[in-house]
Amino acid sequence: MAAEQALADWLREAAGRLAGASETPRLDAELLAAHALGLSREELILGFHRFAVPDEAEALLARRLAREPVAYITGTRDFWTLSLRVTPAVLVPRPDSETLIEAAIEHFVGTQGPGRILDLGTGSGALLLAALDEWRGATGLGIDRSAEALAVACDNAKRCGMVGRATFQIGDWGAGLAERFDLILCNPPYIRSDALLPRDVAEHEPAGALFGGEDGLDAYRTLAEQLGGLLAPGGIALFEIGFDQGETAGALFRSAGFPVALRRDLAGRDRALVITRR
Numbered sequence: 001m002a003a004e005q006a007l008a009d010w011l012r013e014a015a016g017r018l019a020g021a022s023e024t025p026r027l028d029a030e031l032l033a034a035h036a037l038g039l040s041r042e043e044l045i046l047g048f049h050r051f052a053v054p055d056e057a058e059a060l061l062a063r064r065l066a067r068e069p070v071a072y073i074t075g076t077r078d079f080w081t082l083s084l085r086v087t088p089a090v091l092v093p094r095p096d097s098e099t100l101i102e103a104a105i106e107h108f109v110g111t112q113g114p115g116r117i118l119d120l121g122t123g124s125g126a127l128l129l130a131a132l133d134e135w136r137g138a139t140g141l142g143i144d145r146s147a148e149a150l151a152v153a154c155d156n157a158k159r160c161g162m163v164g165r166a167t168f169q170i171g172d173w174g175a176g177l178a179e180r181f182d183l184i185l186c187n188p189p190y191i192r193s194d195a196l197l198p199r200d201v202a203e204h205e206p207a208g209a210l211f212g213g214e215d216g217l218d219a220y221r222t223l224a225e226q227l228g229g230l231l232a233p234g235g236i237a238l239f240e241i242g243f244d245q246g247e248t249a250g251a252l253f254r255s256a257g258f259p260v261a262l263r264r265d266l267a268g269r270d271r272a273l274v275i276t277r278r
């Protein structure tokens, strides 16, 4: 009973202290306590009356109060169906990016699905590995210019049991690739260089994963030029965008001769360019 009171009290108090530092204070407190106890959050919630406050809890809370993202503190992040390892070398995968996986599933419904998948700017490998989990007969290639990020992606392929199906290679977007892909996924850096970001992001996430030049569109300019040589007939390319970049980023691909549709995220904001090739 004492243990029950203690952990319940700690979670409440920690959530209160995090209120000014996080948009999800209670969730953060639960994830930190679960991590310190070696449990999933679900296990913590179902059985927290059985656990005492872990010794490590206060130190983890201090890191979060200093605005370190929870995923870097715990070293893991759930994305789609997967639990991925994350380090400060990679962007923390966001639920918004799952919009690309949803759009891909809709495109391939009623078919055998994509055979070959390309993930440009793979980071933790989140998009590629999520897609490979959907289409068990597919194989894929993840490209990133960061060797540190690719090490995390390789590790995640092992974690997810996809070593033989996912390969990773260092590169500058699709430059030098001599293959066409049925599904192309890409969440490039698209934040304007002068944007003011929350401290969690600005101080902890890799700048090379965030900023897309003065207008945020640098990556799309290159990708629009390369897409013709990468997308197979009948295939689909999905590019994540900022909520206000549908027109400007879309225009770059239209100028390169592609039909472009916009896909919204669960909050109703434009989130992806959808480009298909007959």
Ligand SMILES: C[S@@+](CC[C@H](N)C(=O)[O-])C[C@H]1O[C@@H](n2cnc3c(N)ncnc32)[C@H](O)[C@@H]1O
Residues within 6 Å of the ligand: 090, 091, 092, 093, 094, 097, 120, 121, 122, 123, 124, 125, 126, 127, 143, 144, 145, 146, 149, 171, 172, 173, 186, 187, 188, 189, 190, 208, 209, 210
């Ligand atoms: C926004 S993060 C996306 C990471 C992951 N795909 C996700 O959705 O969580 C962008 C990624 O693109 C990579 N990147 C940036 N410029 C690149 C380039 N010119 N060629 C290849 N990758 C690049 C960054 O290193 C980073 O890992």
